[in-house]
Amino acid sequence: MAPVILPSPLETNPLVFDASIFQKETNIPSQFVWPDHEQPRLETPPPPLTVPPIDLKAFFSGEPLSVSNATRLVNSACQQHGFFQVLNHGVDSNLINEAHKIMNIFFAMPLMEKQKAQRMFGEYCGYASSFTNRFSSKLPWKETLSFRYSAHPNCSNIVQDYFLNVMGEDFSDFGRVCQEYCEAMSKLSLDIMELLGTSLGIERSHFRDFYKDNDSIMRLNYYPPCQKPDLTLGTGPHCDPTSLTILHQDDVGGLEVYVDEKWHSIAPCSEAFVVNIGDTFMALSNGLYKSCLHRAVVNNQTPRKSLAFFLSPNMDKVVRPPKALVENYRRMYPDFKWSSFLEFTQKHYRADMKTLDAFSIWLQKELKS
Ligand SMILES: C=C1C[C@]23C[C@@]1(O)CC[C@H]2[C@]1(C)CCC[C@@](C)(C(=O)O)[C@H]1[C@@H]3C(=O)O
Ligand SMILES: O=C(O)CCC(=O)C(=O)O
Ligand SMILES: [Fe+2]
Numbered sequence: 001m002a003p004v005i006l007p008s009p010l011e012t013n014p015l016v017f018d019a020s021i022f023q024k025e026t027n028i029p030s031q032f033v034w035p036d037h038e039q040p041r042l043e044t045p046p047p048p049l050t051v052p053p054i055d056l057k058a059f060f061s062g063e064p065l066s067v068s069n070a071t072r073l074v075n076s077a078c079q080q081h082g083f084f085q086v087l088n089h090g091v092d093s094n095l096i097n098e099a100h101k102i103m104n105i106f107f108a109m110p111l112m113e114k115q116k117a118q119r120m121f122g123e124y125c126g127y128a129s130s131f132t133n134r135f136s137s138k139l140p141w142k143e144t145l146s147f148r149y150s151a152h153p154n155c156s157n158i159v160q161d162y163f164l165n166v167m168g169e170d171f172s173d174f175g176r177v178c179q180e181y182c183e184a185m186s187k188l189s190l191d192i193m194e195l196l197g198t199s200l201g202i203e204r205s206h207f208r209d210f211y212k213d214n215d216s217i218m219r220l221n222y223y224p225p226c227q228k229p230d231l232t233l234g235t236g237p238h239c240d241p242t243s244l245t246i247l248h249q250d251d252v253g254g255l256e257v258y259v260d261e262k263w264h265s266i267a268p269c270s271e272a273f274v275v276n277i278g279d280t281f282m283a284l285s286n287g288l289y290k291s292c293l294h295r296a297v298v299n300n301q302t303p304r305k306s307l308a309f310f311l312s313p314n315m316d317k318v319v320r321p322p323k324a325l326v327e328n329y330r331r332m333y334p335d336f337k338w339s340s341f342l343e344f345t346q347k348h349y350r351a352d353m354k355t356l357d358a359f360s361i362w363l364q365k366e367l368k369s
Helices: 056-061 064-080 093-108 111-117 158-167 169-199 206-210 279-284 338-348 355-368
Strands: 083-087 126-129 143-150 215-223 235-238 244-249 255-259 262-265 273-277 294-296 304-311
Touching: 056 064, 056 169, 064 083, 064 169, 093 143, 093 169, 093 215, 093 244, 093 304, 111 126, 111 143, 111 158, 143 158, 143 169, 158 169, 169 206, 169 215, 169 244, 169 304, 279 338, 279 355, 338 355
Parallel strands: none
Antiparallel strands: 083 273, 126 143, 143 215, 215 304, 235 294, 244 273, 244 304, 255 262, 255 294
16 A cells, blocks of 8 residues: 655645635635544534543552552553543643643634744644645644643753744743643653553653653644534544543533444543553554554534644664564554654654554555655
């Protein structure tokens, strides 16, 4: 299966997704209409997915029953569908509220202002309004702002600097909040990596050490109301190519996870973070833990927002499972560097539910050529 070669910007139509206009439109352009089999069946709301939340504070208490509960729950969830939620995570609720507030400010700005941070072709940072200059069909009904976070000591202000350089002095507060939020997400990711390592029965610090100098992506998602919410999707069905996603959604609802051959809604819970395994961690676990298939639906009344932190290893780290997860099993995926997988998703292939398989095939062809 040859990877889908993405159309160059010049080949796609000059459609511009201005949410302030589109959210009132009853006649949505065909590029936003998804194929029948992918359209959400809003008339029959999906059943909620009940996965007991993991109490992180209890896990780190070291109390044997709490540790075994947490590792058992996370092991079962990750082997089945790659989705769980964490409570008592230690992230300051004021910081979370601040992040939601500044997200409202940013996406309420006129399109021209937001386009100061316009994402360029092949780049993963910047502002995008539905990727109209990236894809020519099945366009997602959303605006996004993505930026890089690095835990490397030499990059201690990378997020703050991004906003200052791209959006100017007026955004210094914005940059500070996002910098602090990413630092909190990085810390939480490493705690969860310790939980995942323990649950897989390997050295507790193995994955924490692998991601301590992580080079991750923060994405702010904004889903405007849509007058035909049954025809389109905020984010189409996909597995995140990254390692681990820590997501905080507002109270509107719209995130769905595919489990047991059907979509399940994830009820918003402001005290919890939604956590899902991505392709890169699935490869790192030699396929033992599943990359979570999920999507986001929209509605015709209320905008929805989510903050997604995509944990990723340092660009030059080789993604290779620990010996303990290979010695009694065959290798499921080739060694690769995150930098080349990321480039594959930005320049050669629109991430979906088969991205890692398509990348593995692409890698083999690249090696032969
Ligand atoms: C590495 C990435 C590519 C996408 C952002 C992310 O950081 C992790 C999720 C990926 C994505 C959301 C999966 C669905 C398709 C996509 C094009 C999107 O709808 O935004 C993906 C992101 C991308 O910009 O390529
Ligand atoms: O907004 C959501 O709930 C999901 C977003 C998502 O899956 C993503 O950005 O990868
Ligand atoms: Fe996702």
